[in-house]
Amino acid sequence: MRNLRALLFPPKCMLCGTLTDGDEICPACRAQVMLNTAPPRLDREGFFDAAAAGLWYEGGVRRAIHGLKYYEKQRYARPLARVMEYTLRHKLGEEIDLITFVPTNRKTLRDRGYNQAELLARELAALCGVPCVPTLEKTRETHAMHDLTPAMRRENVRDAFRLACEPAAVKGKRVLVADDVLTTGATLSACASVLKEAGAERVFGLCAAAARRKTAHPLESLENNEKDGNL
Numbered sequence: 599m600r601n602l603r604a605l606l607f608p609p610k611c612m613l614c615g616t617l618t619d620g621d622e623i624c625p626a627c628r629a630q631v632m633l634n635t636a637p638p639r640l641d642r643e644g645f646f647d648a649a650a651a652g653l654w655y656e657g658g659v660r661r662a663i664h665g666l667k668y669y670e671k672q673r674y675a676r677p678l679a680r681v682m683e684y685t686l687r688h689k690l691g692e693e694i695d696l697i698t699f700v701p702t703n704r705k706t707l708r709d710r711g712y713n714q715a716e717l718l719a720r721e722l723a724a725l726c727g728v729p730c731v732p733t734l735e736k737t738r739e740t741h742a743m744h745d746l747t748p749a750m751r752r753e754n755v756r757d758a759f760r761l762a763c764e765p766a767a768v769k770g771k772r773v774l775v776a777d778d779v780l781t782t783g784a785t786l787s788a789c790a791s792v793l794k795e796a797g798a799e800r801v802f803g804l805c806a807a808a809a810r811r812k813t814a815h816p817l818e819s820l821e822n823n824e825k826d827g828n829l
């Protein structure tokens with residue numbers, strides 16, 4: 599059965615799509631894909647304590663996360679969670695008591711059948727040996743976040759989450775919120791605000807990948823600054 603499956607669906611690298619001998623990631627991608635070594639981010643809104651991501655959301659990583667999210671590649675969650683676990687140990691370096699995840703709305707869950715953030719959280723929790731606890735739910739639909747400015751993103755997720763567990767489950771705890779992609783941090787911040795209000799001691803965000811920040815300063819601003827004598 600396994601051989602038939604391998605014949606019909608030969609294993610492919612989740613990052614580049616080349617055939618592999620069964621691994622999710624081929625040797626070439628293992629050698630070439632870069633870990634995200636940017637320092638953890640702090641929350642401008644002051645709710646999460648730090649947030650980090652394991653990879654950059656581009657190229658093959660983007661392909662893999664799309665597969666996980668939209669094309670039923672649930673099996674990609676495990677290798678991505680392995681990178682997240684490494685990131686937790688080496689970049690966040692924090693002890694945590696429980697792992698939770700950014701919830702999705704009911705319609706998406708019904709259409710897709712799963713929440714990719716929950717899959718990542720469950721794999722990560724198994725690797726870390728801590729419980730995975732659903733703590734949050736959505737209060738309303740939110741718009742897709744692409745193409746929204748940072749201010750619009752914050753507005754889009756404001757009050758979009760509420761506690762879905764007993765406050766005792768998070769009170770005094772160090773909670774890690776898992777998600778697939780870190781962009782502005784607005785979603786993690788909105789989730790962290792609910793958890794902090796319920797008494798969580800510390801809240802961290804951990805994502806599989808982060809979008810590179812678009813620079814707010816185009817190259818020409820360097821020339822303007824030079825002219826102004828600011829550089």
Ligand SMILES: [Zn+2]
Nearest residue numbers: 611614624627
């Ligand atoms: Zn590859």
